[in-house]
Amino acid sequence: MAAIAANWRRLRDRVKPGTETAAVVKADAYGLGMGPVASALCAAGCGLFFVANLDEGLALRRILPDARIAILNGFALGTGREFARARLMPVLNDLGQIEAWRAKAMETRAPALLHIDTGMSRLGLPPRELDRLVESPDLLSGVELAAILSHLACADDRASPKNRLQRRDFRMALKRLPHAAAGLSASSGIFLGRSYHFDLVRPGAALYGVNPLVGRANPMIQVVNLKAKILQVREIDRGGTVGYGAAHRMARAGRVATVGVGYADGWFRSASPRASAGIAGRRVPVIGRVSMDLVTIDVTGIDPAHARVGAYVDLLDGAYGVNEFARDSGTIGYEVLTALGPRHHRIYRGDADS
Amino acid sequence: MAAIAANWRRLRDRVKPGTETAAVVKADAYGLGMGPVASALCAAGCGLFFVANLDEGLALRRILPDARIAILNGFALGTGREFARARLMPVLNDLGQIEAWRAKAMETRAPALLHIDTGMSRLGLPPRELDRLVESPDLLSGVELAAILSHLACADDRASPKNRLQRRDFRMALKRLPHAAAGLSASSGIFLGRSYHFDLVRPGAALYGVNPLVGRANPMIQVVNLKAKILQVREIDRGGTVGYGAAHRMARAGRVATVGVGYADGWFRSASPRASAGIAGRRVPVIGRVSMDLVTIDVTGIDPAHARVGAYVDLLDGAYGVNEFARDSGTIGYEVLTALGPRHHRIYRGDADS
Numbered sequence: 117m118a119a120i121a122a123n124w125r126r127l128r129d130r131v132k133p134g135t136e137t138a139a140v141v142k143a144d145a146y147g148l149g150m151g152p153v154a155s156a157l158c159a160a161g162c163g164l165f166f167v168a169n170l171d172e173g174l175a176l177r178r179i180l181p182d183a184r185i186a187i188l189n190g191f192a193l194g195t196g197r198e199f200a201r202a203r204l205m206p207v208l209n210d211l212g213q214i215e216a217w218r219a220k221a222m223e224t225r226a227p228a229l230l231h232i233d234t235g236m237s238r239l240g241l242p243p244r245e246l247d248r249l250v251e252s253p254d255l256l257s258g259v260e261l262a263a264i265l266s267h268l269a270c271a272d273d274r275a276s277p278k279n280r281l282q283r284r285d286f287r288m289a290l291k292r293l294p295h296a297a298a299g300l301s302a303s304s305g306i307f308l309g310r311s312y313h314f315d316l317v318r319p320g321a322a323l324y325g326v327n328p329l330v331g332r333a334n335p336m337i338q339v340v341n342l343k344a345k346i347l348q349v350r351e352i353d354r355g356g357t358v359g360y361g362a363a364h365r366m367a368r369a370g371r372v373a374t375v376g377v378g379y380a381d382g383w384f385r386s387a388s389p390r391a392s393a394g395i396a397g398r399r400v401p402v403i404g405r406v407s408m409d410l411v412t413i414d415v416t417g418i419d420p421a422h423a424r425v426g427a428y429v430d431l432l433d434g435a436y437g438v439n440e441f442a443r444d445s446g447t448i449g450y451e452v453l454t455a456l457g458p459r460h461h462r463i464y465r466g467d468a469d470s
Numbered sequence: 471m472a473a474i475a476a477n478w479r480r481l482r483d484r485v486k487p488g489t490e491t492a493a494v495v496k497a498d499a500y501g502l503g504m505g506p507v508a509s510a511l512c513a514a515g516c517g518l519f520f521v522a523n524l525d526e527g528l529a530l531r532r533i534l535p536d537a538r539i540a541i542l543n544g545f546a547l548g549t550g551r552e553f554a555r556a557r558l559m560p561v562l563n564d565l566g567q568i569e570a571w572r573a574k575a576m577e578t579r580a581p582a583l584l585h586i587d588t589g590m591s592r593l594g595l596p597p598r599e600l601d602r603l604v605e606s607p608d609l610l611s612g613v614e615l616a617a618i619l620s621h622l623a624c625a626d627d628r629a630s631p632k633n634r635l636q637r638r639d640f641r642m643a644l645k646r647l648p649h650a651a652a653g654l655s656a657s658s659g660i661f662l663g664r665s666y667h668f669d670l671v672r673p674g675a676a677l678y679g680v681n682p683l684v685g686r687a688n689p690m691i692q693v694v695n696l697k698a699k700i701l702q703v704r705e706i707d708r709g710g711t712v713g714y715g716a717a718h719r720m721a722r723a724g725r726v727a728t729v730g731v732g733y734a735d736g737w738f739r740s741a742s743p744r745a746s747a748g749i750a751g752r753r754v755p756v757i758g759r760v761s762m763d764l765v766t767i768d769v770t771g772i773d774p775a776h777a778r779v780g781a782y783v784d785l786l787d788g789a790y791g792v793n794e795f796a797r798d799s800g801t802i803g804y805e806v807l808t809a810l811g812p813r814h815h816r817i818y819r820g821d822a823d824s
Contacts, residue, residue, distance in 0.1 A: 143734035143762055144812065168763040169730065171813070189701055189730060189763070192780065210702050212779055233704075237712040238728050238764055242704045269716050278716055347543055348564050350587075350596045358591040362623050362632055374592050376523065376543060380497035380808035385801050386740070404591070408497055408804055409522040409543070412592055425566060426546065447739050450762055454734035455809065458498065459525070 118466030119337040120153060121160035123323045126336070127303075128161070131317050132310040138164035140302065140320030142172055142188065147382075147454040148324055148340070152464045154179050157323070166318050170195055170204070177202040184262075186229050188239070196220040205262055207231045209239040211248060211255065218259055227262035230293070234266045234285040235278060250292045261296035263316055264289070271304035271312075272330045279308055303328040307335070326449035327439045334439060340453070342432035342460070344377035346425055349415065358412050359404025364389065370416030375429050378409040382455030383431065387411075390444040394430030396422035472820030473691040474507060475514035477677045480690070481657075482515070485671050486664040492518035494656065494674030496526055496542065501736075501808040502678055502694070506818045508533050511677070520672050524549055524558070531556040538616075540583050542593070550574040559616055561585045563593040565602065565609065572613055581616035584647070588620045588639040589632060604646045615650035617670055618643070625658035625666075626684045633662055657682040661689070680803035681793045688793060694807070696786035696814065698731035700779055703769065712766050713758025718743065724770030729783050732763040736809030737785065741765075744798040748784030750776035 128137040139162045140146075145153035154165060154176060164184045167173050173187045184205065190213045191199065191206035199206065199220070207229040208214045217228055233240030241249065249255055266286045270276035286300050299316030301308065306317050307328055319328075327334035352372050358364040366372075375393070379385045383406055391402045393413050404412045415423035432441060438449040445452070482491040493516045494500075499507035508519060508530055518538045521527050527541045538559065544567045545553065545560035553560065553574070561583040562568045571582055587594030595603065603609055620640045624630035640654050653670030655662065660671050661682055673682075681688035706726050712718040720726075729747070733739045737760055745756045747767050758766045769777035786795060792803040799806070 143732075146762075147734070169813075210704075210779075235711065235716070236714075237704060237706055237710060237726055237758070238761070238766055239702055242706070244705065269711065269714055273715070276716075278711075348593055350564075350591060351598065352591055352596070356591055357589065357623065357632075360590075360623055361627070362589070362630075372591055378497075379805045380501070385805050407592070408500075408808060410592055425564075451733045451739050454762060454811070457808070458812070459523075 117152065117156045117464055119325065119339045120148075120323055121156050123325070123336050123339070124157055124160050124162055124319070127306055127317070127319050127322060131306060131313045134315070135313045136164060136297070136316045138162065138166060138299075138316060138318040139323060140166040140318055141176065142166065142168035142320070143454050146320060146324045146450065147456045149462060149464070150176060151179050154183075158183055164316075164318075166207075166320075170198055173204040174198060174202050177204065186262075190231075190239070191217045191220075191228070200224050200226060205229055207239075207265060208259075210241055211245050214249070214255055214259065218255070218257070221259050225258075225260060227260040229263045229265055230261055230296070231265045231267070232286065232289045232293075234282040234289070236267050236269045238267075240266060246289055246292070253294075256294065261294060263297040263299055264293060265299045265316075265318075267302070268300060268305045268308075268312075271301065271308060272328065274308065279305075279312070283312060304330075321450050321453075324453055325438055326453065338434045338437040340432050340438060340456070341430070341434075342377075342456070343428040343430055344375045344381075346373045346423065346427050346429060347376050347410070348374045349420070349423055349425060350374075360407060361405060364404040364412075368416075370414060371418075371420075371423065372403065373413050373415045373423050373429070375411050375413060376409065377411055377431060378407050380408045381457040381459050382452065383411060384445040384447070384452075384455065386447070387441065387445040391441060392436065392444070394433060394436060395427070399436070471506065471510045471818055473679065473693045474502075474677055475510050477679070477690050477693070478511055478514050478516055478673070481660055481671070481673050481676060485660060485667045488669070489667045490518060490651070490670045492516065492520060492653075492670060492672040493677060494520040494672050495530065496520060496522035496674070497808050500674060500678050500804065501810045503816060503818070504530060505533050508537075512537055518670075518672075520561075520674070524552060527558040528552060528556050531558065540616075544585075544593070545571045545574075545582070554578055554580060559583055561593075561619060562613075564595055565599050568603070568609055568613065572609070572611070575613050579612075579614060581614040583617045583619055584615055584650070585619045585621070586640065586643045586647075588636040588643070590621050590623045592621070594620060600643055600646070607648075610648065615648060617651040617653055618647060619653045619670075619672075621656070622654060622659045622666075625655065625662060626682065628662065633659075633666070637666060658684075675804050675807075678807055679792055680807065692788045692791040694786050694792060694810070695784070695788075696731075696810070697782040698729045698735075698785055700727045700777065700781050700783060701730050701764070702728045703774070703777055703779060704728075714761060715759060718758040718766075722770075724768060725772075725774075725777065726757065727767050727769045727777050727783070729765050729767060730763065731765055731785060732761050734762045735811040735813050736806065737765060738799040738801070738806075738809065740801070741795065741799040745795060746790065746798070748787060748790060749781070753790070
């Protein structure tokens, strides 16, 4: 909790004066638990939260009675009552959503955000719809715009020319639209510099320890520690095979520990054969295929007083965290976090105010 | 539910007369929900269930008051009271677990299972511990053996010589141990033939539609349908890029639909760029990188009456199920099932008795 709060403060202190630092807590706060995470961020001073969909917004409203909450997927017909009751703000992504919301907003004057697509081609008004909106400003009449957003496609690649192109197109769109707070950057975009901050940034992954700077030192604090217990330790002869498909063959006699974690817990099957685990301060290789509930590690050379039944193995920690495990599994830290499964006992440590 | 029950009956009818067909429901019944799944299997006639750990066993006991429940991870010191209260049977995996259980079993006469490792090197008595157990039968005195198990490492590969070697070693172990029901095969092992059935088989994945026959037609019924809604549809010009990293570039002008599912829902990031989705009876490609809450699909050429906001896209169905999605994502159906995330609205259809 303290690490999440510290990461949020670190980003807040990094953005230019006057820029609001929101927080993205969609997907159950990237798998870490929306309740404790959002509460910690709120206590740290965050006042604006983003979630993906209406269900998440309703859940977050029960956790944070006073925060501003924005729904990235926008607004769907027939959900106006839920939005109004929970005081949720949709991020309007196309003319259809604007029209649907406008009928509602005329009654309630509830604010909404507007999302302009500048090159993700995923959500947000495409260029032709932006043109239509500019030509027919009545389409927005009665809609109170709390902010205008766009989203960078290549923010984790400083060298990508797409960043500057998207910033240029976003600035041009802002000039053509009614004045509102502007926001372009999520975690990685914040590190592209002040000209990407505008009035509002919305970090998500960086709050949870994911490195926003691909290929460079991680400026964020690790948030998740993951441990699992050794269930069995066995001596194994040279040439013995381990796991499904007999995929690992021992080059020499040794000892293998079976650990109670598997891909059902988010310890990806693709983690073998590159991933490693920590035991007694040393790194040991994961060997054999990761199975649903179990992984096997080579503990040859580890003191049996440490590599013993009931001892904990470090799967994610400060030295080998979500970014390192993601690299070894062929994915990104974001997916490591959201895949952490329901069987883990979750313990929330550290005071967010400390 | 009907498909799961039918799959269980199909396997039961396949095994040789006198062989009991158990069911593996660990990892929340491979992600499908242990409550409804175990209830359906019980109603279909299954009387013996396997889970991975004590927590799962306690949860299953609350669902099925009368079933026999075995805990694959075995027994740990200090948990005897929970095992006794919930009438759980450990699968004893090493001499340490046997010793710990024996102290308990002397009081309660509660049955346990014994797991002999014949080549997985994961759980189960390694050869040297088996020798010691045979030399010192007192180690088992007072332990009522409900069954003796082993586990095949290469059952999904009919041609692997390891199958016959493990069967041979399992038979040899059985001759050296007190008589008890014997079980070697899980889903794939059942299809290796009657000589792999012994007294007990314990299918898991096949019950849930995972193909137990790698590279051949799936003998099981698909169980999971997965749909997600289209949130936005956009026209996109030739050369336009889609998603993070601008990873997809449109070879010609077309239409892109953004669908409300992502890797936080188990729609793996590794699914791009090979996976596809179904819409209006046609297959369309997933384009661009899968993101946390969203995927983009190319709906150029699909009638806009079908490819419209609010319409459902088929992500898993009878034509493109867990096995096909697993292939396109570089993993196995098992991991597809256990990764299905908490945001899906789960609807249990079909009467298990029908």
